[in-house]
Amino acid sequence: MVFEIIDVIISGLINGSVYALMAVGLTLVYGVTKAFNFAYGSFYNMGGYFAWMLLIPVGLIGGYFSVFFVAIPVFFVVGYLLEKILISPLRKHDDWEMKVMMLTLGLSLFMDFGYQAVFGPRIKSLPGMIEGTLELGQVVLFHQDIVIFILSVGGMICFGWLLNNTRTGMAVQAVAQNPAGAKIVGIPKDFIFAATFAISTIMVGLGGILLSQKTFIDPMGSTNIMIKAWVITAFGGMGSISGSLYAAFILGMLEAFVGWHFGMIYVQIATLTLLLVTLTIRPRGLMGRE
């Protein structure tokens, strides 16, 4: 029983770490632009399919190391162009935040049906990054899970460092905290909006590469990921990065315990219950501002 619970906690931590990596990107976009990217789940799938293409049909030398090396700049460009080509023209109109939500919702459906058309309706699986297990007494850890956890936490640490120590990171923080104040100090808001979309696309794409190894790549599975990211963002507090981090690990744990104790069919119900209860009792979430 005790070892089962330890397994559940470990599973919750691993999933929570990847959720955190993904949700922080969505929170960042909301915090900076005040618009919600409903295509986020589809960009998660983009990560999975991108890795699958490079590893299986292309057979890229260097395995996952090469995949990450190629993926980061590609995802950056995709996110940047998404903002510049599709989002930026909308920002000239009134009520543009709502228009962005409608556009990204449409984009999500377009991408999902596109995946289905290109890769077929059947799920695909990614090979594990690393084989083997680590036995600590009666607790058995997969090397793959350990690597996923390390990469997710490492990704967040890198993100935090970039946010606090680079020119662009400081500008992103400034625009998120006070767009008018950012104007006073001459920060180019258009570039920061595009950079924010680019960074968030990297984060969710990497999340897709990491987590798709444990689950599968499902062309219509983006809704499930979108719901998780949405719940984490609302539960943590819209726009609060630290809130999203806490919320991601809490959601990871909740899913692991509900799945273990009640069955996987109840996981999504528990997730959405968390969202509804949060929005009813504390609409600003764990750490959101009024």
Next chain:
Amino acid sequence: MLIAKNVTKKFGELVAVNNLSFEVKKGQVYGIAGPNGAGKSTVYNLITGNYSYEGKIEFNGQDITGLPPHRIAKAGIARTFQIPEIFPSLTVQKSIRLGSRFGARGGLDLEHTDKIISFVGLTSERFQNTRLLNLLGKKKLMIGAALATKPEILMLDEPMAGSNAQEIKSMMELIKKINQELGITIIIIEHFMKVLTELTETLLIIESGTMICCDKPEIVTSDPRVIESYLGDAYAESK
């Protein structure tokens, strides 16, 4: 130095600024006043590139019409807002350094930012979180961040709003210092006529986006059109 030529801004049917022309000379303290909704802040938003408009605005001989806000800040025009706009998770020092890092020609200048922190009187609060500052402190910080961009013109939007007599005195001294010691041209929107008459050399009065009068403060405050539309008889009698 700054010339607005036949500037008009419409929001749908509403004409917020109507064929407005004025010139701010180098080294001046230039005041803008008028009733609420007269279009004063809209004029600021036009100069700083937040809205598109008809007409033309030139700065140092360069046409800045249509430039985005960060390019205008980089060109040497800085502004503040009526409600202090701060970065709540940053310290005073980091907030002011942001101005130097992004707005200033030549990039981050630590020596300059340290001077600015001292100049606006926030040395003892430099490592303090900005959200802990009082109202006057937040206003000084906003001015400091704007000064860190090394502007040639500083545009202040109702810097006295919500301040008590002591704070108004302190802010007026700071504005004079910025103009006289740093040689920065000031444009100021303000409702306190005493502040404007003491600080400014030229005063522009607008109503419904249209210029009513533009002259020396003593002439403007005696103009019957200004008394009728903005100052009221009580002000004229109290003079």
